[in-house]
Amino acid sequence: MGKTLAEKVWDEHVVRSTPGEPDLLYIDLHLIHEVTSPQAFDGLRLAGRKVRRPDLTLATEDHNVPTVDWDKPIADPVSKTQVDTLRKNAADFGVRLHPLGDVEQGIVHVVGPQLGLTQPGMTIVCGDSHTSTHGAFGAIAFGIGTSEVEHVLATQTLPQAKPRTMAVTVNGSLPEGVTAKDLVLTLIAHTGTGGGQGYIVEYRGQAIEELSMEGRMTVCNMSIEWGAKAGLIAPDQTTFDYIEGKPEAPQGADWDAAVAHWKTLVTDEDAEFDEEIVLDASTMTPFVTWGTNPGQGVPLGATVPSPDDFEDATDKVATEKALEYMGLEAGTPMREIKVDTVFVGSCTNGRIEDLRLAAEIIEGHQVAEGTRLLVVPGSVRVRNQAMEEGLDKVFIDAGAEWRGAGCSMCLGMNPDQLAPQERSASTSNRNFEGRQGKGGRTHLVSVPVAAATAIRGTLSSPADLDLDTSSR
Amino acid sequence: MEKFTSHTGVGVPLKRSNVDTDQIIPAVYLKRVTRTGFEDGLFAAWRNDPDFVLNQPAYAAGSVLVAGPDFGTGSSREHAVWALQNYGFKVVLSARFADIFRGNSGKAGLVAGQVDEKVVQALWDYLEDNPGGQITVDLEAKTVSTPDGEVQDSFDIDDYTRWRLLEGLDDIGITLGHEDQIAAYEATRPSWKPATQHA
Numbered sequence A: 001m002g003k004t005l006a007e008k009v010w011d012e013h014v015v016r017s018t019p020g021e022p023d024l025l026y027i028d029l030h031l032i033h034e035v036t037s038p039q040a041f042d043g044l045r046l047a048g049r050k051v052r053r054p055d056l057t058l059a060t061e062d063h064n065v066p067t068v069d070w071d072k073p074i075a076d077p078v079s080k081t082q083v084d085t086l087r088k089n090a091a092d093f094g095v096r097l098h099p100l101g102d103v104e105q106g107i108v109h110v111v112g113p114q115l116g117l118t119q120p121g122m123t124i125v126c127g128d129s130h131t132s133t134h135g136a137f138g139a140i141a142f143g144i145g146t147s148e149v150e151h152v153l154a155t156q157t158l159p160q161a162k163p164r165t166m167a168v169t170v171n172g173s174l175p176e177g178v179t180a181k182d183l184v185l186t187l188i189a190h191t192g193t194g195g196g197q198g199y200i201v202e203y204r205g206q207a208i209e210e211l212s213m214e215g216r217m218t219v220c221n222m223s224i225e226w227g228a229k230a231g232l233i234a235p236d237q238t239t240f241d242y243i244e245g246k247p248e249a250p251q252g253a254d255w256d257a258a259v260a261h262w263k264t265l266v267t268d269e270d271a272e273f274d275e276e277i278v279l280d281a282s283t284m285t286p287f288v289t290w291g292t293n294p295g296q297g298v299p300l301g302a303t304v305p306s307p308d309d310f311e312d313a314t315d316k317v318a319t320e321k322a323l324e325y326m327g328l329e330a331g332t333p334m335r336e337i338k339v340d341t342v343f344v345g346s347c348t349n350g351r352i353e354d355l356r357l358a359a360e361i362i363e364g365h366q367v368a369e370g371t372r373l374l375v376v377p378g379s380v381r382v383r384n385q386a387m388e389e390g391l392d393k394v395f396i397d398a399g400a401e402w403r404g405a406g407c408s409m410c411l412g413m414n415p416d417q418l419a420p421q422e423r424s425a426s427t428s429n430r431n432f433e434g435r436q437g438k439g440g441r442t443h444l445v446s447v448p449v450a451a452a453t454a455i456r457g458t459l460s461s462p463a464d465l466d467l468d469t470s471s472r
Numbered sequence B: 001m002e003k004f005t006s007h008t009g010v011g012v013p014l015k016r017s018n019v020d021t022d023q024i025i026p027a028v029y030l031k032r033v034t035r036t037g038f039e040d041g042l043f044a045a046w047r048n049d050p051d052f053v054l055n056q057p058a059y060a061a062g063s064v065l066v067a068g069p070d071f072g073t074g075s076s077r078e079h080a081v082w083a084l085q086n087y088g089f090k091v092v093l094s095a096r097f098a099d100i101f102r103g104n105s106g107k108a109g110l111v112a113g114q115v116d117e118k119v120v121q122a123l124w125d126y127l128e129d130n131p132g133g134q135i136t137v138d139l140e141a142k143t144v145s146t147p148d149g150e151v152q153d154s155f156d157i158d159d160y161t162r163w164r165l166l167e168g169l170d171d172i173g174i175t176l177g178h179e180d181q182i183a184a185y186e187a188t189r190p191s192w193k194p195a196t197q198h199a
């Protein structure tokens, strides 16, 4: 029997395999940020250990950093301590760090791919659950805890039990204006937030093949939101084209050898998955969440559901609680929901393609009165690229706030936060209670929906803007 | 991790049951970026009480905690184990431990020995008569004893954890025991695999 892509990559990294024990996996790339690494470095110090492979380790500052005044000291003392600690640890242990103000600084999952460090067939870990993003390149990439961070720092390996494999096959093409984000939100609403538990998922099928690398990263990023251990996509020409010429990409003969190997990284015809889900992309539409987990979503054209729509008793209660927290009435058309803040950014949708798409829709419009739009590039590199293309002007002219790079309003850890009861349309990945600030209410949306919502002030798609113009 | 074979130190009677990890160290003490210094949060709520056992001079240098049943329940925070260790505890004896606490202890090198309820009582009686008295915990023989021979009994700890503690191996230590295999694997990695630093 043949092997799945995940099995091939896994098997290539087994350092040691003994019956009754987890496999010892070699880790090709270890990404680090300020929040989950301090105790790991401290553990090394206490045990008198060093970082085994600083040359396979990369650190950046993202969760705690402000997106304005980044040239001034960080105001919040706890955030400042975490960032300062990372700087000291990186210096003491010889780890390459891209600090605030550096041209390569940014969200860890944006930085890896844009440097060309994320490549097919690798094992990549980080003390962050959205490490699954890197699976878009055909890598096995997953989040780990602080004890595991220490383990990887010391040994460059990790004991891991082999997960089961699942295929998510998305046939057909996405209709015009429907994005990777809508695709993955539709998938999560279909499976529930626990549907992927225990699996490495391979996304495949025509709709996946037709996605850009940015789109593929958006899909893989949200693997964790339906419980999967990791998500990955077989590398193809799109992947190779994206990597070629990036700062850390292989060159010359190395490039040829790498690509020759990468081309073997596909699921064999006769391989078997433990589970399979099939979806049809051609029926998908812009998709938005109404509740407090990423599985609580509906098409933009639908209405807020009622607890009575659910058979399962726990679903009923969950819906009731979510509606109360979100301050929503069952039956309200999603399009009538008024939004205070629109956030375009995060490791889900903070890449250059996302900013281009947002600018294209916003150009020539104004942000609605009573609504604010935050545009936060995922990295300094993305920010600079956007400015070279004049995207910053489009946003600023429309009345948006054009910010520095970081996690920003994706999570309530830095100064960019929602006020209690403030409602957002956000291109990030989590709408948990309080995620964007205590009491804040989050609707997860795609970039086009975010942009159109900023202009109209209510949840909208670009198609609604066209209607506005033609009825004028 | 240091090897643990046998330890003799001041016994501390903690005459409470169901001590959860929030009581061992409250959440407000978890913001630190180190794995050390958590002793200031250890049993924080009780330390204000002058009668609390650790506030009595005889027990200030305690290293063997003799606790009531169901020790370490609740939140999974590893900090609870770190706080006990940072204070100076090497061993906790109890009739029952919460699973996660027991697991975390094994990882961090704190001996969590399970003893009979009557052994706990006997140790408490001994410490009542001899405040600041010493207790010997022999991991090799899995025994706990007092110098006067009043208490001489066995304790339970799972074989794998016992082996690791005797050898002084944490999970990382065990993996580093396979160093040769890691190095052999590294030697086979293709030259085109990316690196973050270049010679």
Ligand code: SF4
Residues within 6 Å of the ligand: A062, A063, A107, A108, A109, A128, A130, A346, A347, A348, A406, A407, A410, A411, A428, A429
């Ligand atoms: S952008 Fe959000 S999800 Fe991504 S790493 Fe930062 S906090 Fe985590």
